[in-house]
Amino acid sequence: MAEVLLEVRGLTAGYGAGPVLHGVDLDFQAGELLALIGANGAGKSTLLGVLSGLVPPTSGSILFAGRNLTGARPERVVRAGIAHVPQGRRLFATMTVRQNLVLGAYLRRDREVQSDIDRVVGYFPALGDKLQRVAGTLSGGEQQMVAIGRGLMGRPRLLMIDEPSLGLAPKVVETVIEVCQSINRDGVSVLLVEQDVVVALEAADRGYVLENGRIALSGSARELQDDPAVRKAYLGV
Amino acid sequence: MSLFVQQVILGLMLGGVYVAVAIGFSLVWGVLNIVNLAHGALVVVGMYATWFLFTHAGIDPFLTLPLDAVVLFAIGYLVQRGLINRVIRAPLFFTLLLTFGINLVLINLFLLWFKADFRSVTTSYSGAGLNVGAVTIPYIRLAALVIAMLLAGAVGFFMNRTRTGFAIQAVGADKDAAQLVGIDLRHVYALTFAVGAACAGVAGGLLSTVQAISPTAGEPYTLQAFVVVILGGLGRVSATVVGGLLFGLIEVLAQSQVPGLGAGWSNAIAFAVLVLVLVLRPQGLLGRLA
Ligand SMILES: Nc1ncnc2c1ncn2[C@@H]1O[C@H](COP(=O)(O)OP(=O)(O)OP(=O)(O)O)[C@@H](O)[C@H]1O
Ligand SMILES: [Mg+2]
Numbered sequence: 001m002a003e004v005l006l007e008v009r010g011l012t013a014g015y016g017a018g019p020v021l022h023g024v025d026l027d028f029q030a031g032e033l034l035a036l037i038g039a040n041g042a043g044k045s046t047l048l049g050v051l052s053g054l055v056p057p058t059s060g061s062i063l064f065a066g067r068n069l070t071g072a073r074p075e076r077v078v079r080a081g082i083a084h085v086p087q088g089r090r091l092f093a094t095m096t097v098r099q100n101l102v103l104g105a106y107l108r109r110d111r112e113v114q115s116d117i118d119r120v121v122g123y124f125p126a127l128g129d130k131l132q133r134v135a136g137t138l139s140g141g142e143q144q145m146v147a148i149g150r151g152l153m154g155r156p157r158l159l160m161i162d163e164p165s166l167g168l169a170p171k172v173v174e175t176v177i178e179v180c181q182s183i184n185r186d187g188v189s190v191l192l193v194e195q196d197v198v199v200a201l202e203a204a205d206r207g208y209v210l211e212n213g214r215i216a217l218s219g220s221a222r223e224l225q226d227d228p229a230v231r232k233a234y235l236g237v
Numbered sequence: 238m239s240l241f242v243q244q245v246i247l248g249l250m251l252g253g254v255y256v257a258v259a260i261g262f263s264l265v266w267g268v269l270n271i272v273n274l275a276h277g278a279l280v281v282v283g284m285y286a287t288w289f290l291f292t293h294a295g296i297d298p299f300l301t302l303p304l305d306a307v308v309l310f311a312i313g314y315l316v317q318r319g320l321i322n323r324v325i326r327a328p329l330f331f332t333l334l335l336t337f338g339i340n341l342v343l344i345n346l347f348l349l350w351f352k353a354d355f356r357s358v359t360t361s362y363s364g365a366g367l368n369v370g371a372v373t374i375p376y377i378r379l380a381a382l383v384i385a386m387l388l389a390g391a392v393g394f395f396m397n398r399t400r401t402g403f404a405i406q407a408v409g410a411d412k413d414a415a416q417l418v419g420i421d422l423r424h425v426y427a428l429t430f431a432v433g434a435a436c437a438g439v440a441g442g443l444l445s446t447v448q449a450i451s452p453t454a455g456e457p458y459t460l461q462a463f464v465v466v467i468l469g470g471l472g473r474v475s476a477t478v479v480g481g482l483l484f485g486l487i488e489v490l491a492q493s494q495v496p497g498l499g500a501g502w503s504n505a506i507a508f509a510v511l512v513l514v515l516v517l518r519p520q521g522l523l524g525r526l527a
Contacts, residue, residue: 054413078419090414092407103407106400107419154419 002029005158005189006051014048019058020046022213028191030123030156033184035221036193037234043088043213044193048160052084053077063104065157079107083156087163087193089147093136097127097146101136104153113153120149123179127233141172148176152183160191165199177203197234201225221222239371242492245486246374252485253382255465256478257258261436262462263477263502263515264471268409270329271321274336275320276462279434279454283441284450285351291358291445298446299380313434318427325426340459347452353459355443355449363446375523381443386478392432393474405429409472429458456502464507468514470524479523484510 006028020043028034036046049055051062054077062069064080072080078168083104092100094141101120105113121128125234130138139156143163146183151159161180167170173196181203184190194200199219201207209230217227262276272311273279283305290301315340324331338369364377384398395404407415415420441455448454461484469480482505498506514521 052417054416058474073421074416075421078417084417086414086417090411092410092414094410095403095406099403103403103415103418103420106404150418183398 002031003027005032005144007061007063008051009051009061009063011047011057011062011151013046013055013057013060015021015046020040020213021050023060024210024213024215026208026215028086029187030157031106031184031187031189032206033181033190033192033204035207036191036210037195037197037200037201037207037224038210039233040195045162046213048084048162048191048193051077051160052082053088055083056096060161061203061227070174075107078154080158081155083151083154083159085147085151085159085161085164086168089140089143091135091143091150093134093148095135096132097135098131098145101131101153104150105155107154114131116153120152123152124149125185140170141176143173144168144176145179148179148183152188156188158189158191162193163195164192167195173199197230240493243372244489246372247483248489249377249386250375250378250382250504251489252482252486253378253385254440254444254447254463254484256481257381257385257388257436257440257463257475258458259465259469259481260389260474261440261521262438262459263466263471264392264396264405265430265433266466267472268281268405269321269325269426271325271336271430272329272333272463272516273335273433274341274459275343276336276433277457277459278340278347279309279313280441280444280458281347281450281452282343282453283438284310284445284454285347285356286438286527287440287442287445288356288358288450291360292352292356298360299384302384302439302442305442306435309438309441310424310431312478315428317430318423319360321430322423322426324404339357344452351443351452358445370466376454377446381447384439384443388436389474391437396474401425401428405432427438442497459506461507464511465491465510468519470521472524476521476523480521481524 004027008024011021011024012019012045024047028162036044045057056071063175064082067080069077069080093104101117102113105116114134126142130142135143148161162198164176180190181193192200192204200225204218204221207224208215216231243330258280262273265271265273286305286308287298290296290304291298301470320333321332324335362376366373396406403421404425408418408422412422465477465480465484469476487510488503488506492500492502
C-alpha cells in the first residue's frame with residue numbers, strides 16, 4: 001500500500017454567493033499522476049485554490065503528508081510541499097524568466113537555486129536561451145513552461161497544474177504533457193486539471209470527474225476512458 | 238542669463254525635495270494600489286522628529302535622517318499591519334477614506350502635542366551658499382537634492398537587487414501568483430507601506446531645514462506627490478526621479494518667467510500640470526501602460 005499523500009474530506013467552499021464546492025472527497029497516493037476533469041465552471045480551479053490556501057474552505061479537511069492544512073495560509077502550504085501552477089500561467093510579466101524562476105524558490109534559503117534552474121531547463125530546453133527575456137514577451141507555450149518551472153523551483157512533493165493546455169497548439173500541448181509525465185517519473189506527484197479530457201486521461205494513472213462542485217466519478221484512467229457517461233459528456237462519442 | 242541659470246538650479250533643487258516626498262507615495266500606490274492621503278502627515282512626522290532631535294538633543298538635522306527613517310518605518314509597518322490590511326481588498330474608495338482618516342488623526346495629534354505654533358530648524362549654516370559667478374547655490378538645498386538622489390538610488394537598489402524588493406514587485410504585479418510562490422502578503426504589504434513611510438520621514442527631515450514646521454505643513458505635499466507620480470508615471474523609481482525634478486523645474490520657471498504667476502500660484506501650476514499630463518500622456522512620461 002503506497003503512502004497517502006493527500007486526503008481531502010467533505011470540502012466545501014465558495015466566494016460568498018453560495019458554495020461552489022459541495023463536500024469534495026479526494027485521495028491521492030504519493031507518486032501518482034492524477035487527472036481532475038470537469039466542464040467549465042465545475043469548480044476545478046476553486047478546488048486547487050482551496051488546496052493552496054487562496055480560497056478559504058467553509059468546512060471539510062485537508063490532510064497533506066500527515067499534516068493538517070485545512071485553511072492554512074498559502075506560504076504554509078508552499079512550505080509543506082504543494083505547488084500550484086495557476087490557470088492562465090499568471091507569470092510576473094514584466095520580470096525576466098530567470099527572476100520568475102528565482103521567485104519560485106522564494107521560501108528556500110539554500111544555495112542550490114542555480115542548479116534547480118538548470119533542472120527546469122533540462123525539462124524545458126526551449127527556455128535555455130530565454131532566461132533573460134521578459135516573461136510577458138514569450139509565446140503562450142513558453143509561458144506555460146515558465147509557470148510550471150516556477151512551481152518546480154519550490155521543490156514540491158505535489159505539483160498541481162491548472163489547465164496547461166489552454167490556448168496552446170496541439171504540438172505544444174503534447175510537449176507540456178510529456179514533461180508533466182517525466183516530472184512525475186522523477187518522483188513528484190502531479191495533479192493535472194484539464195478540460196482536454198483525452199489528453200488528461202492519456203497521461204494520468206487515475207482520474208476524478210468534478211461536476212457542479214461534486215465528485216461525480218473516479219477511477220483509473222482506463223476505467224474513465226471506457227465509462228459511457230464520460231465518453232458521452234467529455235469525449236463526444 | 239545668469240538669472241535663468243539660477244532659476245534652473247533652484248528648480249532642480251526644489252525638484253529634489255519633490256523626489257524625496259514622492260518616492261514613498263509612488264511605491265505605496267504602485268504596489269498596494271493605495272493613494273495614501275496621509276502621506277503628507279507622515280512627512281510632518283519626519284519634520285517634528287528632526288526638530289525634536291535637533292532642539293532637544295542638539296543633533297545636526299542631516300544626521301537625524303536615519304532616525305527619522307527608522308521611526309517612520311516602524312509606524313508605517315504597524316499602521317499597515319494593524320489598520321490598512323483590514324480593508325486592503327475593499328474598493329479603492331475605502332482605502333482612500335481610511336488614509337484620509339489617518340491623516341486627520343495625525344494632524345490632531347500634532348496639534349495636541351506641538352500646538353499650532355510654527356517651529357523651525359535653524360543651523361549655523363542655514364543661510365550659507367556657494368557662489369559661482371552671479372549664481373548662488375544654497376548649501377542646504379544642494380544637500381537636500383543630493384540626499385534625495387541617494388534615497389532614490391537606495392530604493393531602486395532595494396527594489397531591483399534584493400529578494401524582498403522582488404517580493405514587493407511580485408505582489409504589485411499579481412497578488413495571487415505572489416502568494417503561490419510563498420510570499421506572505423500581509424507582511425509584504427506592511428513592509429511596503431513601512432518603506433514608503435520611511436521615505437516620507439527622510440523627506441520630512443530634509444524639509445524641516447528649509448521651511449516652517451506646523452501640524453498642517455504636509456498638506457501640499459500629498460498633492461505634489463500625486464502630481465509627480467502622474468507626471469513621471471507609476472511603477473518605477475526612475476519615473477519618480479524624472480517626474481519630481483521636472484515638476485520642480487516647471488514650478489520655479491513658471492513662477493519666475495511667466496508674468497503674473499507668483500509664489501501663490503504653486504497649487505494652480507500643479508493642477509495645470511496634472512490636467513495636461515492626464516490629457517496628453519495618461520501613463521506619465523516613463524510609465525508603463527497598465
Ligand atoms: N474569484 C471568484 N469570485 C467569485 N466567483 C468565482 C471566482 N472564481 C470562480 N468563481 C465561480 O465559481 C464557479 C467555479 O469556478 P472555477 O473557476 O472553479 O471552475 P473551473 O472548473 O475551474 O472552470 P474552468 O474550466 O472554466 O476553469 C464558477 O461559477 C465561477 O463563476
Ligand atoms: Mg479553472
